[in-house]
Structures are given as C-alpha cells and as structure tokens.
Amino acid sequence: MQLSFYLRLDLMNMKVCKFGGTSVATADQIRKVVDIVTSDAERKIVVVSAPGKRFSDDVKVTDLLIRLGEAALSGAETDPHLERVLSRFREITDELGLSTDISSEIESDLRDRLSNDKEDSSLYMDTMKAAGEDNNAKLIAAYFSLIGCDAKYINPKDGGLLVNDRPQRVRALSEGDERLAKLREESGLIVFPGFFGFTKDGTLRTFNRGGSDITGAIVAAAVGADLYENFTDVDSVFAANPTVIENPVPIKTMTYREMRELAYAGFSVFHDEALIPAFRKSIPVCIKNTNNPNAPGTLIVKERDYNEQQVIxxxxxxxxxxxxxxxxxxxxxxxxxxxxxxxxxxxxxxxxxxxxxxxxxxxxxxxxxxxxxxxxxxxxxxxxxxxxxxxxxxxxxxxxxxxxxxxxxxxxxxxxxxxxxxxxxxxxxxxxxxxxxxxxxxxxxxxxxxxxxxxxxxxxxxxxxxxx
Amino acid sequence: MQLSFYLRLDLMNMKVCKFGGTSVATADQIRKVVDIVTSDAERKIVVVSAPGKRFSDDVKVTDLLIRLGEAALSGAETDPHLERVLSRFREITDELGLSTDISSEIESDLRDRLSNDKEDSSLYMDTMKAAGEDNNAKLIAAYFSLIGCDAKYINPKDGGLLVNDRPQRVRALSEGDERLAKLREESGLIVFPGFFGFTKDGTLRTFNRGGSDITGAIVAAAVGADLYENFTDVDSVFAANPTVIENPVPIKTMTYREMRELAYAGFSVFHDEALIPAFRKSIPVCIKNTNNPNAPGTLIVKERDYNEQQVIxxxxxxxxxxxxxxxxxxxxxxxxxxxxxxxxxxxxxxxxxxxxxxxxxxxxxxxxxxxxxxxxxxxxxxxxxxxxxxxxxxxxxxxxxxxxxxxxxxxxxxxxxxxxxxxxxxxxxxxxxxxxxxxxxxxxxxxxxxxxxxxxxxxxxxxxxxxx
Incomplete structure (x- = not known):
C-alpha cells in the first residue's frame, strides 16, 4: 500500500504556487487563494507573502514590521507599532472566522522576536521582517484546515531552505535541495512562508530582493515541480508598458531569455532574478492573476517556436x-x-x-x-x-x-x-x-x-x- | 637684403609634395614630376620614393634591393641582383640625359652598402632597402639641376629626420623637428628621400609601414607646410571601392577622421597612419594623380561642412x-x-x-x-x-x-x-x-x-x- 501511494504521488503532476502581497492582503483575497488552490489537485505547495496593501495608500505589513523593529532598536515605544501589525492580522483572522488562538499566537511570536538579542541589528531586523510571511503562512494553513483541507504550515528551517551567510547577497544553498525535495512526499497541502531561509547554524536571513518570488522558485526547483505558478495582480505580462501604450497585447508564452531581456529594460511585473532557480532547472513559470485566475496568464518556458512572433x-x-x-x-x-x-x-x-x-x-x-x-x-x-x-x-x-x-x-x-x-x-x-x-x-x-x-x-x- | 629674403619666404605659401613609386618609376614619369613641381612655385620640398613598378608584373626597386641584401646575407652571389638594380637606375639616367657619373655614384653607393657589417641583419637590410629612395632622390635632384632648377638633395641625417631605436615600430622623434623646420629657410628646391631616418647615434632605420608617405607627412608637419600633396596614381579617393562599384563618385573633401574610418575598413589608396604627423599639426593633405595633375584630387582637412553630404x-x-x-x-x-x-x-x-x-x-x-x-x-x-x-x-x-x-x-x-x-x-x-x-x-x-x-x-x- 505504502509503495503504491508513493508511486501515485510521483506520477501526478505537481504545481508550486506563490501568492504575492496583494493576493493575501485581506480575508477576501485569502478566500480567492484558497479557491484557486483547491480547484486544482496538482497545486500542492503554496508559498505566501506577508499581507500587502489593501488600497494604494495602505502600508504593507512588512513595512509596519520594519517600523516596529526600528523603534525597538532605537529604544522608542514599540506598542503602537505592534498594535498596527496585530490589527492587520486580527482583521484577517476575524473575517475568516479563525480561532482567536491564532491571533494570540501571532502576538506571542512577535513579542518573542521583539525580545531577541539586538547586538546585530541586521539579524534583528531580518527576524522582524520575516514575521509577516511566517505568521501569514501559519494563518493561511489554519484556514485551509478550517475549511476541511489537509494542509500544514512548514517552516523553512524544517523544510530545508538553507541560505548562505552573506548578508549583502543572501542566496539559497543547493545543500538544502535534498531536504526540500522531500516536500514532494508530504501528504496534503503545504503552506510555506516566502522571503526567508536559515543559514547552516540556524540563523534566519531574509532575501535581499525578490522576496516570496525567490522562495517559490527555489522550492519549485528543488521539488522538480511541473509548473511554478506565480500569482500576482495582473492578468499577464504585456508586450509593452501599459502606462505608455493603451491596452497592450498580452504575452502568452515567452522564453526565459526573453524575460531576462524585458526585465532588464524596465519590465517590473516580477523580479526576474528571483525566478532564476526555476529557470536553472527548466521549470516552466506561469504568471497569473489571483483576481482573474481563469485568464491564461503568461507562460515562461525554455524554448518556444519563434517563427510565430519575432518581436515579443x-x-x-x-x-x-x-x-x-x-x-x-x-x-x-x-x-x-x-x-x-x-x-x-x-x-x-x-x-x-x-x-x-x-x-x-x-x-x-x-x-x-x-x-x-x-x-x-x-x-x-x-x-x-x-x-x-x-x-x-x-x-x-x-x-x-x-x-x-x-x-x-x-x-x-x-x-x-x-x-x-x-x-x-x-x-x-x-x-x-x-x-x-x-x-x-x-x-x-x-x-x-x-x-x-x-x-x-x-x-x-x-x-x-x-x-x- | 637677407632679412627681406627671409620675410618673403615666411609669407609665401609652401607645399610639400610626395611622389610615390609609380610616379618615379621611369624617366617619363620623373619628367611629369618635374613639370608638376616647377609649375607651382609653392612646391618647395619634394619627397620621393624608390622607382616602383613600370608595368603590373614589374618588380619594384625596393624589392630588388631586398633580394640583393638577402643574397649578401646568405653568402649567395650578389652580382646578378646588383646588376638588376643598377640597370633600373641606368635606364632612367640614360633617358633623362644625366651624366654617367650619376650611375657610377649609385653603383659605388650600393657596393659600399653591400660591404657593410652584417652582424645585425636587420640593420643591414634597412641600409640596403633605403638605397632605392636615397639614390633616386640624388638622381632626381640632379635632373632638376640639369634643366636649370635650383634644387638640391638633402639626406635625412643632415635634414634632421630623427627616429627612435625600436626596430619593430620605427617612429619619428619630435626632437628632430627643429632642424627639419629649417628646411623652410633653404633656398631653392629640396629633394628628400622617403622611407628612412636616423637614430640619435646615426643608425639608419626604415619605417615599418607607410614608406615615403610618412616621410612626407613628417617633413610637412615640421616645416608647417600649408599643404602636403601626396601624389600617387589615382585621380582621387572614391566614395566606394572601384573594383566593386563602377565609376564611384570621387571624394572632393573629407576630414582626417573620415579618412581614418575609411582606411580602417579597406580603403588602401594610401596608408592612413602615415599621414598622422600631418594631421597632428592640422596640415591639409591633398591626394593627387601624377598622371593627371589637373584633376582636383581629394583634399583631407580637419573640418568640413558636413551638412553638404552626410555619407562621404x-x-x-x-x-x-x-x-x-x-x-x-x-x-x-x-x-x-x-x-x-x-x-x-x-x-x-x-x-x-x-x-x-x-x-x-x-x-x-x-x-x-x-x-x-x-x-x-x-x-x-x-x-x-x-x-x-x-x-x-x-x-x-x-x-x-x-x-x-x-x-x-x-x-x-x-x-x-x-x-x-x-x-x-x-x-x-x-x-x-x-x-x-x-x-x-x-x-x-x-x-x-x-x-x-x-x-x-x-x-x-x-x-x-x-x-x-
């Protein structure tokens, strides 16, 4: 029985999905995420960001956490900042009908982080910043469970997301890949926080750029996903900048190299370097819209038939x-x-x-x-x-x-x-x-x-x- | 009297003319040169090459001299080679009606060179190769005198054409310029051999590339000529390669920079680097045809009005x-x-x-x-x-x-x-x-x-x- 179970998992296609900040900013958005994930049995690993902006003048939870950490480091009052973070999470848990235990856990987690050693301010800030993704992943895993899904939160330390110890240029270490690959064998859904990993000696480090995008790409590469779905708030990548060209045509399929060249010259839909771990393993990447999941999105692959369209x-x-x-x-x-x-x-x-x-x-x-x-x-x-x-x-x-x-x-x-x-x-x-x-x-x-x-x-x- | 004489010279425009190998290959060609020079009182300094090819399968005197020198170095018989060189000069002196003394002098000069120390084969060959220009300059000066012109041969050592001692990259030294500039003050015509100069310790060195062109440019720059006329065997520089484009348009005026770019990509009418000493002093250069001296030729200047023609x-x-x-x-x-x-x-x-x-x-x-x-x-x-x-x-x-x-x-x-x-x-x-x-x-x-x-x-x- 055990054997056939594993075989089945290995034969099944598997997708890693990443949801950006605006996709998980509110209870309504998280419900969309859950609908998307549960609508496709191949969506097995879900990487999430911290709650982003709810409206254009809003402040992201990560930025609230930075203010909180900086207040703590400078010896200023931290309570008002802490309250702003907690209220963002409380708003979500309340609306999702999650147990108040979740909110208490989040508060306790944040207070733990605040009481950390402040000698290395960079390490201290990394731990504070990572709290957004980490607690949001726990929260979202709890919501999956609440609606009857077999889902669990996995911490990057347990999952195997090993990073180097160069604060200026944090990168994943391939030594973690073997352990990460085992995520494929886990039963049920996995909710994995983006944006951070751990050095070999267990120190938390956030990625300098690319945040959750890079976590998703690393995990997708390590588990050998059949597709890495990068959910954001646009239907696709467009052939030209929509603020200059009215209704530019969407790009249906492009190659990694085309994406690199476009990103180089100002295409900022996603952070191209963040996707590199996926490219290196030739994992196809799909850019999709959480708010319009039926739109085909933009598929980024290793090769395409370029006779169809010369200029993409x-x-x-x-x-x-x-x-x-x-x-x-x-x-x-x-x-x-x-x-x-x-x-x-x-x-x-x-x-x-x-x-x-x-x-x-x-x-x-x-x-x-x-x-x-x-x-x-x-x-x-x-x-x-x-x-x-x-x-x-x-x-x-x-x-x-x-x-x-x-x-x-x-x-x-x-x-x-x-x-x-x-x-x-x-x-x-x-x-x-x-x-x-x-x-x-x-x-x-x-x-x-x-x-x-x-x-x-x-x-x-x-x-x-x-x-x- | 002396003073006013100098003033007059300084006020008069002055041209340095260089005549390439085909322009001085035969008595007939040398007569054309003499006609050209005497037709314009401003043509004051004449730089000459060794006799070049008379017909397409002919061998240049410089190449005959190389064979002669190599025979001497290898211990082979030199007389047949020497005779070929001498017969080229004899043909010219006879046809021009010059005294047989000239031929004897040339033979004596060549035998002197042949008997030089052979320890440094590179120095030995330089001295042999330079014999073509040197004797031709003497010969042409003699012909000017014969027809009643006040003309004299000047040796580069006496004239001040100082070069460095880097056999792989022989260049003129600016220390010679002051002496070269005095050529302007000489009365009458000066006939100056191209292709070689002398190091500070009096060793003869030939230029690696550009031959007489470079001598003409160095002299024109040092004397501050108003024009450096480079006589060759084409009417002008053309806008494209005449072997590919039928009757391409001639270039009337172009800038130094335009010439550099054209020469770089295959325009081989002249050796562009050779003209550099003239460019550095902003001396205009005119490419003209010995066989059609009334054609306007191509003038190369520092600046031109480029609104007239965008692509030259x-x-x-x-x-x-x-x-x-x-x-x-x-x-x-x-x-x-x-x-x-x-x-x-x-x-x-x-x-x-x-x-x-x-x-x-x-x-x-x-x-x-x-x-x-x-x-x-x-x-x-x-x-x-x-x-x-x-x-x-x-x-x-x-x-x-x-x-x-x-x-x-x-x-x-x-x-x-x-x-x-x-x-x-x-x-x-x-x-x-x-x-x-x-x-x-x-x-x-x-x-x-x-x-x-x-x-x-x-x-x-x-x-x-x-x-x-």
Missing amino acids: GIAADSGFTAIYVDKFLMNLEIGFGRRLLQIFEEEEISYEHTPSGIDNLSIIIRTRFLTKEKEERIVGRIHKELEPDAVIVEHDYSMIVLVGEGMQYTTGLAARAATAIAKTGANIEMINQGSSEVSLVFGVKVQDETKILKELYKEFFVKSYVKS | GIAADSGFTAIYVDKFLMNLEIGFGRRLLQIFEEEEISYEHTPSGIDNLSIIIRTRFLTKEKEERIVGRIHKELEPDAVIVEHDYSMIVLVGEGMQYTTGLAARAATAIAKTGANIEMINQGSSEVSLVFGVKVQDETKILKELYKEFFVKSYVKS
Whole structure:
C-alpha cells in the first residue's frame, strides 16, 4: 500500500504556487487563494507573502514590521507599532472566522522576536521582517484546515531552505535541495512562508530582493515541480508598458531569455532574478492573476517556436549615462579598452554596453551607480591613466529594447525598427546588435523615449496599421 | 637684403609634395614630376620614393634591393641582383640625359652598402632597402639641376629626420623637428628621400609601414607646410571601392577622421597612419594623380561642412571573426568583460568591437591575428577562466562601414542603411553605432558583402535612384 501511494504521488503532476502581497492582503483575497488552490489537485505547495496593501495608500505589513523593529532598536515605544501589525492580522483572522488562538499566537511570536538579542541589528531586523510571511503562512494553513483541507504550515528551517551567510547577497544553498525535495512526499497541502531561509547554524536571513518570488522558485526547483505558478495582480505580462501604450497585447508564452531581456529594460511585473532557480532547472513559470485566475496568464518556458512572433515585447528604461572617450590612434593601443573597463571595475560599477569607433569608445552605465564625486573621480582617472584626447559624459539616455527569440535572423527587422524611430523625428544615439540573439537595443535621448515606444509598438503589434 | 629674403619666404605659401613609386618609376614619369613641381612655385620640398613598378608584373626597386641584401646575407652571389638594380637606375639616367657619373655614384653607393657589417641583419637590410629612395632622390635632384632648377638633395641625417631605436615600430622623434623646420629657410628646391631616418647615434632605420608617405607627412608637419600633396596614381579617393562599384563618385573633401574610418575598413589608396604627423599639426593633405595633375584630387582637412553630404564614403572589409561568449547572469559579474578583454590583451590581439547583450558578449577581431593554435588557446582560456555557458567562434564576417562626419545627428540615416541592406535579403549580424560620430558599422556575412555594398552605394550616392 505504502509503495503504491508513493508511486501515485510521483506520477501526478505537481504545481508550486506563490501568492504575492496583494493576493493575501485581506480575508477576501485569502478566500480567492484558497479557491484557486483547491480547484486544482496538482497545486500542492503554496508559498505566501506577508499581507500587502489593501488600497494604494495602505502600508504593507512588512513595512509596519520594519517600523516596529526600528523603534525597538532605537529604544522608542514599540506598542503602537505592534498594535498596527496585530490589527492587520486580527482583521484577517476575524473575517475568516479563525480561532482567536491564532491571533494570540501571532502576538506571542512577535513579542518573542521583539525580545531577541539586538547586538546585530541586521539579524534583528531580518527576524522582524520575516514575521509577516511566517505568521501569514501559519494563518493561511489554519484556514485551509478550517475549511476541511489537509494542509500544514512548514517552516523553512524544517523544510530545508538553507541560505548562505552573506548578508549583502543572501542566496539559497543547493545543500538544502535534498531536504526540500522531500516536500514532494508530504501528504496534503503545504503552506510555506516566502522571503526567508536559515543559514547552516540556524540563523534566519531574509532575501535581499525578490522576496516570496525567490522562495517559490527555489522550492519549485528543488521539488522538480511541473509548473511554478506565480500569482500576482495582473492578468499577464504585456508586450509593452501599459502606462505608455493603451491596452497592450498580452504575452502568452515567452522564453526565459526573453524575460531576462524585458526585465532588464524596465519590465517590473516580477523580479526576474528571483525566478532564476526555476529557470536553472527548466521549470516552466506561469504568471497569473489571483483576481482573474481563469485568464491564461503568461507562460515562461525554455524554448518556444519563434517563427510565430519575432518581436515579443518592447521595453524601455531611462537612467543611463554614456561616457565617451576619444583618443587618436586608440585602436593601436592594445589594452586600452581593458584598462578603461578596469577603472569602472575598481569603482565597482558594472557597465551595460561599450559601443566603439576606430579612435573612440563609449561606456554605457546606469546613472544610479554614479554620484557626482564618483563621476568626477572616474573622469579624472581616465584622463590621468589613459591620456585621452577627450572624455565626454552624457546623462539622460534611455535604452529601448526590442525583444524576441531568434530576431537576429529576421531579415529587415532592424530596418523596420530604425525606420519607425526615424518617423518620430528622434535621433538614434546608439544601436547595439550583434551578441544577443534575443534583443536589439537602441540608445535614445530620454525625452524621445515615449514617442519612440509608441511608434515601435505600432510597427510591431498593431496589425491593422498601414505603413505610410 | 637677407632679412627681406627671409620675410618673403615666411609669407609665401609652401607645399610639400610626395611622389610615390609609380610616379618615379621611369624617366617619363620623373619628367611629369618635374613639370608638376616647377609649375607651382609653392612646391618647395619634394619627397620621393624608390622607382616602383613600370608595368603590373614589374618588380619594384625596393624589392630588388631586398633580394640583393638577402643574397649578401646568405653568402649567395650578389652580382646578378646588383646588376638588376643598377640597370633600373641606368635606364632612367640614360633617358633623362644625366651624366654617367650619376650611375657610377649609385653603383659605388650600393657596393659600399653591400660591404657593410652584417652582424645585425636587420640593420643591414634597412641600409640596403633605403638605397632605392636615397639614390633616386640624388638622381632626381640632379635632373632638376640639369634643366636649370635650383634644387638640391638633402639626406635625412643632415635634414634632421630623427627616429627612435625600436626596430619593430620605427617612429619619428619630435626632437628632430627643429632642424627639419629649417628646411623652410633653404633656398631653392629640396629633394628628400622617403622611407628612412636616423637614430640619435646615426643608425639608419626604415619605417615599418607607410614608406615615403610618412616621410612626407613628417617633413610637412615640421616645416608647417600649408599643404602636403601626396601624389600617387589615382585621380582621387572614391566614395566606394572601384573594383566593386563602377565609376564611384570621387571624394572632393573629407576630414582626417573620415579618412581614418575609411582606411580602417579597406580603403588602401594610401596608408592612413602615415599621414598622422600631418594631421597632428592640422596640415591639409591633398591626394593627387601624377598622371593627371589637373584633376582636383581629394583634399583631407580637419573640418568640413558636413551638412553638404552626410555619407562621404562606404568601405567594406572582410576577414573578421566574432567570438561569442554566453553566461547566464553575466551582467551581475562585475569585471567579466574586463577579464575577457584581458585574455585577448595577453594574447596580444587587439579587438575591434564588443557588442553586448544582457547575458552575452561578443569580441570582434581581425581573423589574421588568429592562428588555429591561438584560437584554441583563447577559447580554452575563456572556458577555464570565465566558466561561460557557451563560447562560439564564427569566422567570415565582413564589416561594412558608412562614413560621414556628423552622420550620427542625421535622423533616419540608420533606417535608410538598414532598409537598403534588408532589400538585398542579407541578414545584419551586428550593428555598431554609438561612440563614433563618423561611422556606422554593420557586420555581415562575407558572402553578402558585395551586394550590400552595391545597394548602399545606390541608396546614398545614386541620386536618380527611385526608391521602391
């Protein structure tokens, strides 16, 4: 009997679902989550965020917890902050008809955390911040049980979510995977809190970025899920930014590489790096809407038939700076480019592109990496170490990225794009094509970004559009 | 009297003219040179090459001298080689009606050189090779005198053409400039041999590349010439390669930068680096035809009004290799690009372009820098030192370069070019725009080069061409 039971589980498809903050912000939202999960027997592991915003001016529970922790660290009064957190949870438990024991447990948990050792403020804050996800997972597991589902909360320490001990860059350790994989063998539903894991010596650490998305991806990868469903509050990823393009077409299927390129240039529906653990194991990812679960969403896979659609999306991001270096006979100086890049490396600035002429080279970087002092120091170093004829710094560049798997092999695509841009009267400051097969990048002035985006969208997505 | 004489010289415009090998290959050609020089009183300094080819299968005197020198070094018989050199000069002196003393002097000079110390074979060969220019300059000076011109031969040692002592990279030293500048004060015509100079300790060294062109440019710069006329055997520089495009339009005026970009991508009318000493001092350079001196030629200047013509020329060069490196999350690794370039630097390979995607980077280099072993070693090092997901080497790239000062500011130019390329059905493998304001580079497959060049020429130079 035991054997056949295991076999059955192994043969069954299995989905890991992650629900973001707005999906678990209220009792009503949590009921939707429960409906979604119970409507599909393959949905086996549920990763949850802390309760997010209920309305646009609302404060997320995680942010309330940060205020609470900071008050505790600074020796200020903590009770009003604690009460705000508790009232958010109480509102949910009351409306869901959960036992008041849950609220008491949450209060007791928070008071425990508050009384932790404060010597390492970073560790202290990590423990405080993680309380949102952790208690919400317990709460949601309790609600599943209340409505008769076989569900249990699993703590990341018990589950095996091991992380490294680099506070600046917390990452999951593969050593935890074997234990995490066993989650597949658990009977019933598992509710797992997002956002944090434990180091080998049992210290709680939160992920720096990507929060619950990354927990879901790690778990989905470790258990070898057939699908990782990332529930958020949009129906799908769109082909262009909906605040610029009215009703852009949804993307039904795209590849990991396409997603990376889109996310790079400003697509912020999800945090792309967070999904990487899933990509590494070739787990398909589906972006879906908790508030409209029947919409197909956007499926992100390893490969797609790119003959169907050459350009899948157009992204744009401002905030780039070009540092132009000109030196007569530069191309005869072996090592010039390397020495220039080394200056940026030593200043800990990663660069995006390095378009080059015969006697000149530009370094395109994200402006946010520069302070005025850093910029002056870099320009000074270039002058001193490379003795160029000129160094010119230009801010206010935008990068417009056409994304599509295999587009490099589509004859005439660059011509169509450049012609669309020319139509706006804008000038192309930079074109980068040649390494990636997935994107074509145009550097433009930030003031031209919107009109170019609109014209490119027309060219590649508005089918009835008649070319002039 | 003396004072007013100097003043007059200083006020008069002054041209340095250089005549290449074919321009001084025969008595008839030398008569043309003399006619050209004497027809313009401003032509004050004449730099000459060794006699070049008289017909396409002919052997240049410099190559005959190399054979002679190599025979001497290897202990082989030298007389037949010496006789071939002497007969070339004798043919010229006889036809010009010069005294037989000149031929005797040349023979005596060559025998002197042959008897030089052979311990340093490189120095020995330099002295042999330089004999062509040196004796031709003496010969031509004698002919000017014969027809009644006040002309004299000046040896680079006396003239002040000082060079460094790096046999692999012989360059003029600016310390010689003061002495060279005094050439301006000499009365009468000066005939100066090209191709060689002397180190500070009096050792003769030939220039590695650029021969007489570079001597002319150095002298023109040092004397502050108003114009450096570079006489060769074509009427002008053309907007495209005449072996591909029938009767391409001549370029009347272009800038130094435009010339650099064209020369880089295969324009071989002259050796662009050779002209650099003139550019550094902002001396205008005119490319003219000895056989058609009334043709206006091509004037190369520091600045031109680029509103008149956006694209001045289209160059194409094959023989490029792309090394594509792909690594997931590459853009998070600060220093990845620098470390990649360092491998090429350590292998002493200069690179041309580095187009980049999010997770990938290509290095475009000239294929001639690679041997099979070097390529394998580089690919091996990239795998070992950078642990990429993939390294792909693709040979047989051509670079097509549209050149024109200020073209980056011309809206729609990239679109016109990309559309013309699309019309050929060829695929664009790479586009590089963004650093240089003077060029737009397309990487294409070598088999598409000719048809693309033709289509681009039609687009930018054939005015009556009706767009489809």
